[in-house]
Amino acid sequence: MEGLRLPRTQRRQQILAAAAQAFAETGFHGTSLADVATRVGVSQPGLLHHYPNKQALILAVLEERDEEDSRHLEETFREADPSVVDWLMALCEKNATQPELVQLFTVTAAESLDPAHPAHEFFQRRYRRIRQAVATRVELDQQKGRIDPTLVPTDLASELIALMDGLQLQWLMRPPVDMCAILRRRLERLTAAAGVAARQGGARSDA
Amino acid sequence: MEGLRLPRTQRRQQILAAAAQAFAETGFHGTSLADVATRVGVSQPGLLHHYPNKQALILAVLEERDEEDSRHLEETFREADPSVVDWLMALCEKNATQPELVQLFTVTAAESLDPAHPAHEFFQRRYRRIRQAVATRVELDQQKGRIDPTLVPTDLASELIALMDGLQLQWLMRPPVDMCAILRRRLERLTAAAGVAARQGGARSDA
Known part of the structure; x- marks a missing residue:
């Protein structure tokens, strides 16, 4: 097969892309290694040479995409101090360009609620990590007077992550909802409210 | 089998409950009619007598739960005019008592993003219907001065539904997030903001 001559890294990238699409469409349980091998155009032993089983494959797909997102955020805000x-x-706008990957995370996060799912612990760790990262940014914004300081950072983080996850689901449905526009308006009201609260001498308005 | 002596309606309820649990745990593609039959303790032909295929079964489970939610809301607010x-x-508090059903809807909504999924159209119709129902309540609240009238009702509806969906996902993960407490605080800030806006002569604060 022509494809077998690809360098190792390129072949793995090709496998991860095909696997991401398959898992997004039919979920973990509904996807077989044979499906993925067919999409890539390699034999099943050829696929197993790179990823020994379906569990290793889905974890590799998920971890690779999270690392890619982290790199994107770091490059976007290299020297800056983003609110x-x-x-x-920045995350929302990146997601808006890659519906198939957003669908992969939406489907796999839901499926992984089953404790027997291979990505169960991955998603639990991921949600804890993301909530902490957002809460840390909220605290910085509160110190700078950009967000009402009476709000609990971890609760607001849970709220904003929930909003993004839920908007992604509606956006992926047809007709789509403009998730980034709705998110932006919500976030702008959040920071505008901090200004209102400050002008009222600390009375909480909203956020 | 002892079970075969159950009246038809009771047997169907039993099948729907077992199917809900199976679909929530392993998704549509990962669940077989044989799994469901085993959980109920009937033969597969016995199951097919009630539901001719897996597609009919999952649609029956989803429709039954939505009807049950509608009945609950109607009974709760029979004579009242709820905000x-x-x-x-009321929906959130009902959901908080039935994690396995919330998981079923979370998993199936995500899976149904695949146009080939049997519940694809069901969820598209369902999101349109729920968004319209929430937008109608938002408009009534705006007329009564409970919500900032400058907000677009369908956008706010999308935002609140997204928030509920996303909080459900975090609540179903361990350790759970207190979804109803976070939702209540968000909604209370929304209505408090209408009061602030009104006192400021219509200046938008938040919502």
């Missing part, structure tokens, strides 16, 4: 608004909008 | 806060909190 939580900048930070979440 | 969108009352209405969404």
Whole structure:
């Protein structure tokens, strides 16, 4: 097969892309290694040479995409000090360009609620990590007077992550919802409210 | 089999409950009619007598639960005129008592993004219907001065539904997030903001 001559890294990238698409369409349980091998155009032993089983394959897909997102955020805000608004909008706008990957995470996060799912612990760790990262940005914004300081950072983080996850689901459905526009308006109201609260001498308005 | 002596309606309820659990755990593609039959303790032909295929079974489970939610809301607010806060909190508190059903809807909504999924159209119709129902309540609340009238009702509806969906996902993960407490605080800030806006002569604060 022509494809077998590809360098190792390139072949793995090709496998991960095909696997991402398969898992997004039919979920973990509904996808077989044979499906993925067919999409890539390699034999099943050829696929197993790179990833020994379906579990290793889905974890590799998920970890690779998270690392890619981290690199993107780091490059976008290299020297800057982004607010939580900048930070979440950068993620949203990146997501808006890759519906198949957003679908992969939406489907796999839901499926992984089953404790027997191979990505169960991955998603638990991921949600804890993301909530902490957003809460840290919220705290910085509160110190700078950009967000009402009476709000609990971890609760607001849970709320904003939930909003993004839920908007992604609606956006992926047809007709799609403009997730980034709705998210931006919500975030702008959040920071505008901090200004209102400050002008009222600390009375909480909203956020 | 002892079970075969159950009246038809009771047997169907038993099948729907077992199917809900199976679909929530392993998704549509990962669940077989044989799994469901085993959970109920009937033969596969016995199951097919009630539901001719897996597609009919999952649609019956989903429709039955939505009808049950509608009945619950109607009974809760029979003579009253609930605000969108009352209405969404009643749904949230009902959901908080039935994690396995919330998981079923979370998993199936995500899976159904695949156009080939049997519940694809069901969820598209369902999201349109729910968004319209929430937008209608938002408009009524705006007319009564409970919500900032400058907000677009369908956008706010998308935002609140997204928030509920996303909080459900975090709540179903361990350690769980207190979804109804976070939702209530968000909704209370939404209505408090209408009061702030009104006192400021219509200046938008938040919502």
